[in-house]
Amino acid sequence: MSEQTKHAEHEHHIVGPMVYVAILLALLVGTALTVWASFLELGPWNPIIALAIATAKATLVVLFFMHVKYSTKLTKLTVVAGIFTFLILVSMTLADYISRAWGSW
Amino acid sequence: MPDNSAIVxxxxxxxxxxxxxxxxxxxxxxxxxxxxxxxxxxxxxxxxSNFAMWLFLLTEVMFFGGLFTAYLIYRNWYYPAFVAGSHQLNVIWGTLNTVVLIASSFTMAMGVWCAETRRRKGLVLSLTLTFVLGLCFLGIKSIEYREKFEKHHVPGAHYSLQSFVDPASDPEIFKEYHDKPLPLDMARHTEIYFSLYFAMTGMHALHMIIGIGILGFMIYRARAGAYTSGHVTFVENFGLYWHFVDIVWIYLFALLYLISRHQ
Structure with a gap:
């Protein structure tokens, strides 16, 4: 791993099978964990925990299966900018819907 | 280890x-x-081409993002209907499909590695496994869809409110959740839940079908050695698409199946 990350940005990096097996196991553990958590009575924490685990799984997929950890700065910036824009759009839309009927519930 | 070397x-x-x-x-x-x-x-x-593929995936993020946002807004508005609607989904099928899709993402990642390290047989095997796992996912999804059709939970003229105004009439679900009957106006909003359920899982399944079609094409080309002589861009970019579809499902599974099991 440490040797791999030293490669220059423009050299095409190959992620090996051991990394993929480790991520596969982590994703399966995450799936088991989120299903187990859904059986617990946690009130408002149920959706928060489910979405947190989903985000952790998605991050592993993006970084390793999709090679973003080993990609060029341009690709990293593109991914982060896209997620950032997406979150702005969602939060502004939700803010509008939540505040529009303010006080009438 | 060949995987530590850069491609020539x-x-x-x-x-x-x-x-x-x-x-x-x-x-x-x-x-x-x-x-x-x-x-x-x-x-x-x-x-x-990697940059361009990511730009395409960002447009896909925005496309599915619109559906996710609609789901969040309607879930807040018609919360009891969305809870009752999601109780109709089977967590076991959902979990099984999540495992199948994660496994297919793994075999796809292995396919990319095989292409990069010029292993033709390994690539064909990886792509074929991905193809089969993709079909397994659609098979399980169709079992779930079939149940929705049988119970008249598909939005439209034949939509039935019975499971929601009289939960005891649906014993399999009732013995697990003991839902209280919904008033008629709230029960009607379960149709919105199922509209979004079919829109989201249907668009996801359409992406799977397109992906499986491209996988078939790639298997045909890979057998002739197409991606194992240095030019791996097509396999890598398809891998990005397949993993993206996996990520969409990870969120669909959480939002549709898991977050409303209690309440």
Whole structure:
């Protein structure tokens, strides 16, 4: 791993099978964990925990299966900018819907 | 370990490059034939197509993002209807499909590695496993869809409110959740839940069907050695698409199946 990350940005990096097996196991553990958590009575924490685990799984997929950890700065910036824009759009839309009927519930 | 090395982009193909190169390329006889004339190097070409693929995936993020946002807003408005609606989904089928899709993402990632390290048989095997796992996912999804049709939970003229105004009439679900009957106006909003359920899982399944079609094409080409001679861009970019579809499902599973099991 440490040797791999030293490669220059423009050299095409190959992620090996051991990394993929480790991520596969982590994703399966995450799936088991989120299903187990859904059986617990946690009130408002149920959706928060489910979405947190989903985000952790998605991050592993993006970084390793999709090679973003080993990609060029341009690709990293593109991914982060896209997620950032997406979150702005969602939060502004939700803010509008939540505040529009303010006080009438 | 071969996986620790960087790719030498198609050095073996220098002979073919010299043969069919145009004027610009003939000055660099060491460049492989798949290098387009408007790129300086295979690295630049690979980086450019990777960037373009990510831009496409961002438009996909925005597309599914709109559906997710609609789901969040309606879930807040008609919360009891969305809880009762999601109780109709079977967590076991959902979990099984999540495992199948994660496994297919793993076999796809292995396929990319096989292409990068020029393992033709490994690539064909990986792509075939991905293809089969994709079909398994759609098979399980169709079992779930069939149940929705049988219970008249598909939005439209034949939509039935019975499971929601009289939960005891649906014993399999009732014995697990003991839902209280919903008033008629709230029960009607379960149709919105199922509209979004079919829109989201249906668009996801459409992406799977398109992906499986492309996988079939890739298996055919890979058997002839198409992606194992240095030019791996197509396999890598398809891998990005397949993993993206996996990520969409990870969120669909959480939002549709898991977050409303209590309440």
């Amino acid at each position: 982009h198609g050095a073996q193909e220098s002979a073919t490059a010299a043969n069919n190169a145009n004027g610009a390329n003939s000055a660099h006889p060491e460049q492989p034939s798949y290098l387009r004339h408007h790129f300086n190097s295979t690295e630049q070409q690979a980086d450019t």
